[in-house]
Amino acid sequence: MRILPYLALIGLAFAEDGLSGWLRYAPLPSSVSWPYIPHNIVVLNTTKTSPVYTAGQELQRGIQSILGQDCYVSSDSTHESIIVGTLDAYVNAYGNLSQTVDLKEDGFWLSTEGNTVQILGQNERGTLYGAFEYLSMLAQGNFSSVAYASNPDAPIRWVNQWDNLDGSIERGFGGASIFFANGSIVDDLTRVAEYARLLASVGINAIVVNNVNANSTILTPDNINGLGRIADTMRPYGVQIGLSLYFASPTQGVKGQANLTTFDPLDSEVVTWWTNVTSQIYDAIPDMAGYLVKANSEGQPGPITYNRTLAEGANLFAKAVQPYGGIVMFRAFVYNQLNESDWKADRANAAVDFFKPLDGEFDDNVVVQIKYGPIDFQVREPASPLFANLRKTSMAVELQVSQEYLGQQTHLVYLPPLWETVLGFDMRVDNETSLVRNILAGRTFERSLGGYAAVVNVGTNQTWLGSHLSMANFYAYGKLAWDPTQDTTKIHEDWTRLTFGLDQNVIDTITQMAVESWPAYENYSGNLGIQTLTDILYTHFGPNPQSQDNNGWGQWTRADHDTIGMDRTVSNGTGFSGTYPPQIAAMYENISTTPDDLLLWFHHVPYTQRLKSGKTVIQHFYDAHYAGAETAQTFAARWQSLRGKIDDQRFDEQLYRLKYQAGHSIIWRDAIVDFYHNISGIADDHNRVGNHPWRIEAEDMDLNGYKIYTVNPFETASKHHAVITSSNSTVGSISTTLSFPPGKYNIGVNFYDLYGGKSRFEIRVGNVTVGMWKGDSEDYLGHTPSIYLDGHSARRITFGNVDVREGDLLEIVGMPDGIEPAPVDYVVFLPEGVLD
Known part of the structure; x- marks a missing residue:
């Protein structure tokens, strides 16, 4: 069977909107030469639902597109063929391979x-993975002669969607759900098939399609049948589906299911209820991977409601799926709200406190899913000590491709180097090498299950995640779940070739930006182990350091006028350091052996505490935040140097985000350094904090139809104030006479872009309109929006190379819209090479 002619596929394969991700199969440039590639593809299973059949179709599609060469799929072998199938099928057809393959x-x-090319899987799914590996080589212009076996490091390589039945996605920055709408499964599953293809291409073998904060109505007969359609759509790609469960579902009056008065996991009627529901699900989805359960966390019901253990709750579901070969992923994200006045209270202790006593009580098909750090997807955390404390229980690490606390996919943050700090960490169990990645694979404690789960907020946006560059995190997650020893820089280089082409300058530039992005974000958001100083009570996006403390959520900094940091020592603090094996506990217990990048995680110190660098904590805060923002200023310029080497649509869409990040990094920087300067009273050695000679505060200008507004939190506005129009129907203006020396300037305007309105602005210098814009980022950025003037809604827009003369009139006209009163914070005039 032949596929469509090559030219007919051009429009499908190379629509540069991000939908194809790293599977663009772009034609190789004419400068690349290649050896003979067989035209005949022999598929050893022609059942259309088989991943082997899918592999043949994918090879045909990819080779035709990459090389411009016709390919044919057949069951007839020739001397020159690409043979695709399981190893067993190959042996049955052709006899043993010439070498032993394990x-x-x-x-x-x-x-x-x-x-002859041989692509042979241990199972049908493995065959498809091999086909994608071969196509990845071709698409990168790699025609090496190879012969090797590749095996995944761990059996569990899942993604968790946080999709809700109404079509929304919790922490969803890439559009609405591709699975659900209006309480049920969508009719058109085209995007679901495309998603399954992406998952398979990086070795992901299962997906939990609904939010861990689950809704019991997923269990109605109609929705179970809909889930069956999703499973049917993903099955040809070897992707099994799993399901998040609401623990109290038996009492929720689920349509089509019995209604009970209890959800006690040891109640016989509850056991029967879940057994029957599970049977219905497996009738619709015979190969369902299993369940994911969040219980007794953040208000979710669970077994503790009935004084049952978490193991008893997990085993309820484990016994239900065991006859079908299913597994239960049970989240270790269990904690209680705490009293901050208790010096020894510590949310970081929760996972070990709850789960260590239950080690050995979980059924064999239960896997405890553990966040990489003890708190919640922070920019840096120590590896969770729970990995070292469950010797008789299978474990999986929970990572987050969704950048919930880390810029929400509007900031470039390449996450794998962060994940490496956990996966490569040596727990020193029994004083022996005990890397976390080996614990996950089951080697350390001789467990047959274990592996990886990642929260991935794929949505209907054509970029999948809302940002083209964030897709590198998705790609790299799959690669690391397959082999966690891979070099994350090389992974990014491969992704860049596949996504943007073979130009070495493009590869080097984008990869270098990515490598610098996590350290930069850590620098301007929160460092020394203090966590990401975002607003934990609202959107988890912009800066709000004071939101960490004075509440029961336990993400405390314990910052006061003299000191900062959590004392997690055994000797004087919460005892968290003692939950690690002895060698690691001793390292973290002692301030002199604790790494500086986790100092404030483990120790409560004066702002004047000296680091190993010789700097004080407070001066490091100042320097790091300025350095991080300075790095972020370079991203847009480096991206712009690639103009013409990247298609216009993706180039422009990503440039918008990088410019946004440049401005927002300064908002982050100023908010954090101003806050700690204010609370500590300690000056910056370099006199930068609070000193901005090129700025003009909006409240200091002549106001016409505007009024001064005190911003809260105070640190999210320069000099703590902004201006807003007198009413939401008043057109206002602010103006002043400029006293800067004449010359060319880059002009930045800091304003607030609220959700619920799209104010319009115009800036004039010397009666010449420099620019016009709208507060419409909700149309272009997927981050969680804000209805307030704060660190989430704060933005900067820039206009470059503007002629300015001394005595020119600066005027900004603001036209409010909806709830948005055209807010302005300040204007900055920067000579070339000067950073605000």
């Missing part, structure tokens, strides 16, 4: 030696 579940054998 394949684990989902593994594959790839040989390009000679004129």
Whole structure:
């Protein structure tokens, strides 16, 4: 069977909107030469729902697109063929391979030696993984002669969607759900199939399609049938689906299911209820991967409601899925709100406190899913000590591709280097090498299950995640789940080739930006282990350091006028350091051996505490925040240097985000340094904090139709104030006479872009309109919006190379809209090379 002619596929394969992700299969440039590639693809299973059949179709599509060469799928072997199938099917058809091949579940054998290509999987899914590996080589212009086996490091390689049945996505920055709308499963599953293709291409073998904060109505007969349609759509790609459960579902009056008065996991009627529901699900989805359960956390019901243990709750579901080969992923994200006045109270202790006593009580098909750090997806945390405390229980690490606390996909933050700090951490269990990645794979404690789960907020946006560059995190997650020893810089280089082409300058530039992005974000958001100083009570997006403290959520900094940091020592603090094996506990207990990048995580110190660098804590805060923002200023310029080498749509869409990040990094920087300067009273050695000679505060200008507004939190406005129009129907203006020396300036305007209105602005210098814009980022950015003037809604827009003469009149006209009163914070005039 032949596929469509090559030219007919051009528009499908190369629509540069991000939908194809790293599977663009772009034609190789004419400068690349390649050896003979067989035209004949022999598929050893022609059942259309088989991943082997899918592999043949994918190879045909990819080779035709990459090389411009016709390919044919057949069941007839020739001397020169690409042979695709399971190892067993190959042996049955052709006899044993000339060499011994050791394949684990989902593994594959790839040989390009000679004129025959062998792509052989341990199972059908492994065959498809091998096909994608081969196509990745071709798409990167790699025609090496290879013969190797590749096996996944761990059997569990899942993603967790946080999709809700109404079509929204919790922490969703890439559009609405591709699975759900209006309480049920969508009719058109085209995007679901495209998503399954992306997942399979990086070795992901299962997906939980609904939010961990689950809704019991997912269990209605109609929705179970809809889930069956999703499973049918993803099955040809070897992706199994799993389901998040609401623990109290038996009492919720689920349509089509019995209604009970209890959800006690040891009640026989509850056991029967879940057994029957599970049977219905497996009738619709015979290969369902299993369940994901969040219980007794953040208001979710669970077994503790009935004084049952978490293990008893997990085992309820484990027994229900065990006859079908299913597993239960049980989240360790369980904690209580705490009293901050208790010096020894510590949310970081919760996972070990709740789960260590239950080690050995979980059924064998239960996997405890543990966030990489003890708190909640922060910019830096120590590896969760729970990894070292469950010797008789299978474990998976929970990572987050969704940048919930880390810029929400409007900031470039390449996450794998952060994940590496956990996966490569040595827990020193029994004083022996005990890398977290080996614990997850089951090698350390001899467990047969274990692996990886990642929260991935894929949505209907054509970029999938809302940002083209954030897709590197998705790609790299799959690669690291397959082999956590891979070099994360090389992973990014491969992703860049596949996504943006083979130009070495493009590869080097984008990868270098990515490598610098996490350290930069850590620097301007929160460092020394203090966590990400975002608003934990509202959107988790912009700066609000004071929101960390004075509440029961336990993400405390314990900052006062003299000191900062959590004392987590055994000797004087919460005892958290003692939950690690002895060698690690001793390292963290002692301030002299605690790494500086986790100092404030483990120790409560004066702002004047000296770091190993010789700087004080407070001076490091100042310097790091300025350095991080300075790095972020370079991203847009470096991206612009690639103009013409990247298609216009993706180039412009990503440039918008990088310019946004440049401005927002300064908002972050100023908010954090101003806050700690205010609370500590300690000056910056370099006299930068609070000193901005190129700024003109809006409240200091002549106001016409505007009034001064005190911003809260105070640190999210320069000099603590902004201006807003007198009413939401009043057009206002602010103006002043400029006293800067004549010359060319880059002009930045800091304003607030609220959700619920799209104010319009115009800036004039010397009666010449420099620019016009709208507060409409909700149309272009997916981050959680704000209805307030704060660190989330604060933005900067810039206009470059503007002629300015001394005595020119500066005027900004603001036209409010909806709830948005055209707010302005300040204007900055920067000579070339000067950073605000």
